[in-house]
Structure formats: structure tokens, C-alpha cells
Amino acid sequence: MSESRTQMAPERAIERYLIDKKPEWAESTHYNNASSLGIFRDFCDEMDLDNICDIDGFHISDFKQHRREEDGVNEMTLYNDLCSLRSFLKWCNSMGLIDSWVVENMVLNDPDEKVRSEKIDPETANQILEYLDDFEYATARHALFAVLWDTGMRLGNARSLDVGDYYPEEQYIEVSHDPDEGTPQKNKSPAEREVNLHDWVCGILDDYLRMNHIEVEDDYGRNPLFASKHGRMALSNLRTHIRRLTRPCHYTGECPHDREQSECVAVQEYNKAAQCPGSHKPHAIRRGAITHWLNEGHRKELISDRMNVSIPTLDKHYDARTESEKRDLRREMFDME
Structure with missing residues (x-):
């Protein structure tokens, strides 16, 4: 790290980042990023990390471990937190606060864990x-x-x-x-x-x-x-x-x-x-409702229009049916014919 690099507390850096991005984001996006980064800010306080310029891969690894073991979050929540953190650190790099390698070497957990996760049955x-x-x-x-x-x-x-x-x-x-x-x-x-x-x-x-x-x-x-x-x-x-x-x-x-x-x-x-x-x-209600409509035999085109979700996105992120549920529905539709 350069000796001349600006000193900035994580809390201040996060505040400036959120202000900078607010005009570009939907309200829900701003809320989600503010929530995730608020957790990271508290983590920095616990670790006595008082200058964002000092962050390195060990801090990021410790944050992941903290969220998994102490907070007990699932992989989807952790993935969302790390995505928010990575975007924030990219901004920090663009502002000259951290080196690019901190972002480039950052390892996310498996994004596939996000798919077909929490839903209300x-x-x-x-x-x-x-x-x-x-x-x-x-x-x-x-x-x-x-x-x-x-x-x-x-x-x-x-x-x-x-x-x-x-x-x-x-x-x-x-x-x-x-x-x-x-x-x-x-x-x-x-x-x-x-x-x-x-x-x-x-x-x-x-x-x-x-x-x-x-x-x-x-x-x-x-x-x-x-x-x-x-x-x-x-x-x-x-x-x-x-x-x-x-x-x-x-x-x-x-x-x-x-x-x-x-x-x-x-x-x-x-x-x-x-x-x-x-x-x-x-969102678990949304995912559960879409899965329920699919299990009821409604066409994906109808669900896509009703729920405002594209069919590829529906298949990837919202169709939480098991293979057995799909088979049972095919049998039911076949019997109806």
C-alpha cells in the first residue's frame, strides 16, 4: 500500500459509496446493499479495522467465516453479502483506496447455492x-x-x-x-x-x-x-x-x-x-407461490405474465419443484386426457 494513500474509515467509505450509487439503484437494491454493508461495517469495528485501505484477503476470509459460523446465515445470504462487498470494494479501488488485487482475488461462495432455495410451501x-x-x-x-x-x-x-x-x-x-x-x-x-x-x-x-x-x-x-x-x-x-x-x-x-x-x-x-x-x-412467498402455481399445472407463459418473470429466469430461480413433483403432475395431466 502506498504511504500517500488516503486514510478513510470503513463507515465513511460505505456511506460515501451508498450516496454515490443511490441515484443508479432501485430502492430495494439500495436497501439490500446498505443492509449487507452495515453488517460488514460492524465486522470491521469488531476487528478494529479502522482504515479501509488496510483491508486484505484475510479480512474477507474472516468475514465469510464470521457470517457462516457466528451469524449462521445460509449460502444464499452469504453470496448476496459477498456480492455487495465486492461491488463496494470495486468502488474503493476506483477511488484509489485499495489495490485492485483485493477485488480480483476475492472468492465468492458457489452462486448455484442461490438457486431453488428458500420458499414457503x-x-x-x-x-x-x-x-x-x-x-x-x-x-x-x-x-x-x-x-x-x-x-x-x-x-x-x-x-x-x-x-x-x-x-x-x-x-x-x-x-x-x-x-x-x-x-x-x-x-x-x-x-x-x-x-x-x-x-x-x-x-x-x-x-x-x-x-x-x-x-x-x-x-x-x-x-x-x-x-x-x-x-x-x-x-x-x-x-x-x-x-x-x-x-x-x-x-x-x-x-x-x-x-x-x-x-x-x-x-x-x-x-x-x-x-x-x-x-x-x-421473496420466499414469491418463490413458493410460483412453485405452487406450477404444481397446479398452470402454463409457464401465464405465470410469467402474472408474476413478471421471464421463463428462463423462472426455470432457473423459481421452479423449486422436485423431480417427483414434476412427474406426479405429468401423470395427473396425462390421466386427465
Whole structure:
């Protein structure tokens, strides 16, 4: 390392990187990178690494080990963290903070581990919906989970919805790409579509709007479907709702991980629900819903349009069916003929 190289604390470097990249990223991308790099920042604090210019391969190796062994994350989460870290370190190199070899020699875990990973199965989804019907009927969380499971849409799609995007008589919702009003879609204009809803989802939405919806305008004068008293609900709040809802102890009353609920941080602290091994990310609902629609025998072309996912991407990242499930479906379709 050159003696004249600028000194910069990891926290400051991360802050500047996120500010630099924010105009280029969707809100969800910014959130994911900020979350992953926040974990890396805390790791640097623990390691007393107070100058990003001093980072080397051993620090990166130790970070990987820390995430696997101490935090207990799965390979998909680790892969995402390392991708965020690598992009950040590339930026650091472009700013003259680190040498290029640090990035070039960085080894990611196997990206194939990302494929066909976490999903919610229909049995779990039904358990959650039964719990919601009994104990949280027509709440915002009930409406959110029902929409996500029935449509398989991304969380950002759901957040972007206004009350006026729901058509109760025709039983569909309309997804729009509005980047100038704080609700961009990941796939931009191609994500715009009209999505049919089942009767049971419309019943929940109707009662939610009648009984529990908060009438409030966002910063652009729009009336969000999923709102807090401050306006459109933030993605982080929506994620927390799903994380808390999908803890097994929440919807079954029992812990499959042999934890005492009175001592479990995922139960006792509102924002720590993700530390429950049984809780799920919102994307697990999307992956589970797509797999369920495939198992029901719906054509991939239909699912591709409904869920806003290309068929190659669907095959690679969302078709979580086992070979036995595919065989059973072929037999069922053959018998129908």
C-alpha cells in the first residue's frame, strides 16, 4: 500500500459509496446493499479495522467465516453479502483506496447455492392464513400476505399499490412504474400489469379497506394501499411484518427450534424477527407461490405474465419443484386426457 494513500474509515467509505450509487439503484437494491454493508461495517469495528485501505484477503476470509459460523446465515445470504462487498470494494479501488488485487482475488461462495432455495410451501401458507383469519383478520398484515401469496408479486410491487389500483368489482389490481413518485418497479415499465385476484383475497381487501386501512396521503398526494400514519409504508416495515408473521411460534404457538420464547430475541425484540431460523423473507412467498402455481399445472407463459418473470429466469430461480413433483403432475395431466 502506498504511504500517500488516503486514510478513510470503513463507515465513511460505505456511506460515501451508498450516496454515490443511490441515484443508479432501485430502492430495494439500495436497501439490500446498505443492509449487507452495515453488517460488514460492524465486522470491521469488531476487528478494529479502522482504515479501509488496510483491508486484505484475510479480512474477507474472516468475514465469510464470521457470517457462516457466528451469524449462521445460509449460502444464499452469504453470496448476496459477498456480492455487495465486492461491488463496494470495486468502488474503493476506483477511488484509489485499495489495490485492485483485493477485488480480483476475492472468492465468492458457489452462486448455484442461490438457486431453488428458500420458499414457503402451500401447507405453511395455509397455516399462516388460517391464523390470520382467526386472530388478525383484515389487518394490514393479513391483506399484505394474502396479496403476496395469491399474486406472487415482489414486495416492492405491493408497496407501490394505491387504493385506486384495486378494482373490487373486476377483482384485479394494477401495478404501475412511477419512479418520479417514489414507487419504481424492479423491471421498470415491463413490470406494469393487471393482476387478477381470487374471491377470498378480494374479501380480505374489502374488509381491510373498510375496517383497518389508514387513510393518509404520501409525499406525492397518493393514497397508498399499505399505509402507516406517516404515509406509504417503508419497505423495511413491510419486511418486518413478513418476518414476524412467518415465525412458526407466531402462527402455531410452538417453537420448532427448542427456544424459550421468553428468552428468544426474535420474539422479544420487534426488529429482530429475522433471527428466528424459521422466519422467511418476503421473496420466499414469491418463490413458493410460483412453485405452487406450477404444481397446479398452470402454463409457464401465464405465470410469467402474472408474476413478471421471464421463463428462463423462472426455470432457473423459481421452479423449486422436485423431480417427483414434476412427474406426479405429468401423470395427473396425462390421466386427465
